[in-house]
Amino acid sequence: MNILVPIEVRSGEVKKPSLEALGLARSLAEGAGGEAIALVLTPGAEAIVESIATAGAHRILHCGADVYSRTASEALGREYARIAGERGIGLVLLAATVAGKERAAVTAGALGVAAANDATAVRLDGGSVLIERPVYAGKAVETLRTIGPVAVASIRPNYGPRADGSPAAEVEAIEPGLTDGDLRLTVESFEASAGKAVDLTEAEIIVSGGRGLGSPENFALLESLAARLGAVVGASRAVVDAGWRPHSDQVGQTGKTVSPKLYIAVGISGAIQHLAGMSSSRNIVAINKDPNAPIFQIATYGIVGDLFEVVPRLEEELAAIL
Ligand SMILES: Cc1cc2nc3c(=O)[nH]c(=O)nc-3n(C[C@H](O)[C@H](O)[C@H](O)COP(=O)(O)OP(=O)(O)OC[C@H]3O[C@@H](n4cnc5c(N)ncnc54)[C@H](O)[C@@H]3O)c2cc1C
Numbered sequence: 001m002n003i004l005v006p007i008e009v010r011s012g013e014v015k016k017p018s019l020e021a022l023g024l025a026r027s028l029a030e031g032a033g034g035e036a037i038a039l040v041l042t043p044g045a046e047a048i049v050e051s052i053a054t055a056g057a058h059r060i061l062h063c064g065a066d067v068y069s070r071t072a073s074e075a076l077g078r079e080y081a082r083i084a085g086e087r088g089i090g091l092v093l094l095a096a097t098v099a100g101k102e103r104a105a106v107t108a109g110a111l112g113v114a115a116a117n118d119a120t121a122v123r124l125d126g127g128s129v130l131i132e133r134p135v136y137a138g139k140a141v142e143t144l145r146t147i148g149p150v151a152v153a154s155i156r157p158n159y160g161p162r163a164d165g166s167p168a169a170e171v172e173a174i175e176p177g178l179t180d181g182d183l184r185l186t187v188e189s190f191e192a193s194a195g196k197a198v199d200l201t202e203a204e205i206i207v208s209g210g211r212g213l214g215s216p217e218n219f220a221l222l223e224s225l226a227a228r229l230g231a232v233v234g235a236s237r238a239v240v241d242a243g244w245r246p247h248s249d250q251v252g253q254t255g256k257t258v259s260p261k262l263y264i265a266v267g268i269s270g271a272i273q274h275l276a277g278m279s280s281s282r283n284i285v286a287i288n289k290d291p292n293a294p295i296f297q298i299a300t301y302g303i304v305g306d307l308f309e310v311v312p313r314l315e316e317e318l319a320a321i322l
Contacts, residue, residue: 212267
């Protein structure tokens with residue numbers, strides 16, 4: 001089966017979750033006698049192609065036409081569908097970022113199939129694709145089977161294996177399938193808000209704080225631990241509602257869904273609405289003084305203790321080994 005991986009580019013940089021999708025596509029395609037095909041549609045495509053040449057693609061299709069500087073997900077999804085049709089693609093696999101999920105939906109709509117977003121595992125089973133994903137706020141995992149000649153799915157950040165150091169891909173320039181007259185929506189400008197260098201949804205390590213921190217000033221403890229680990233700081237809704245942290249830091253049902261390799265929950269009780277946003281983290285460390293806090297039910301490792309003693313000790317120990 002041939003697998004198409006549209007590469008997401010923002011401000012001239014490849015989004016890391018796209019490389020994870022590409023790594024996964026390589027391992028799936030190799031098991032099924034097919035190719036992992038990366039698709040780069042953006043001005044400056046050639047530099048992007050160079051940067052991902054050995055990241056897992058057997059083949060890279062690229063086009064740097066100026067029209068792609070104005071295309072929103074709506075037009076890009078139609079392009080992905082067109083190329084999937086032309087190239088006999090069995091699976092279009094995107095990264096489950098905000099843009100990736102939107103583009104998956106448009107691509108699936110244009111192909112007349114359903115999109116399966118937010119996968120934590122993707123397997124091939126004969127001609128169909130099996131997609132596992134958490135549902136009901138992480139309380140269950142559902143497995144979907146796609147029916148039909150082509151499937152569209154997105155894989156959560158930090159769930160695809162990178163394939164850096166793969167043999168160099170074949171590179172093929174393609175023509176754009178769109179002109180300005182085909183656009184129904186154009187992107188006029190894009191300004192990143194000042195804030196974190198890495199978005200919470202893509203972070204590999206998150207140190208999250210809750211009401212147990214007691215005050216906004218005490219988040220300095222977490223900032224320091226996060227700096228030591230190369231992590232990003234997140235928060236529960238209680239502290240966001242209290243104005244201690246911005247809403248962009250909020251993890252949970254009404255905040256962000258995250259899937260880091262390591263999630264450290266500090267002074268967070270583990271309400272179901274918080275778990276909804278972080279239960280698919282690969283490893284969860286909970287620090288809480290209440291041994292009955294619900295967060296311990298999903299934690300990989302739990303530390304029962306006062307965070308004001310535990311966090312500095314943890315940082316001290318990390319300083320000795322990192
Ligand atoms: C519709 C709806 C949507 C919601 N969406 C979200 C959401 O997106 N995200 C979210 O997080 N919440 C959400 N909530 C709120 C959620 O129900 C909880 O109220 C919230 O998650 C609690 O935040 P918390 O764990 O920081 O605070 P608390 O529940 O007050 O927990 C604080 C914890 O800190 C511990 N603690 C206190 N002092 C220390 C110390 N010194 N050392 C160690 N531990 C200590 C306590 O034992 C306690 O477990 C939502 C609620 C509703 C109704």
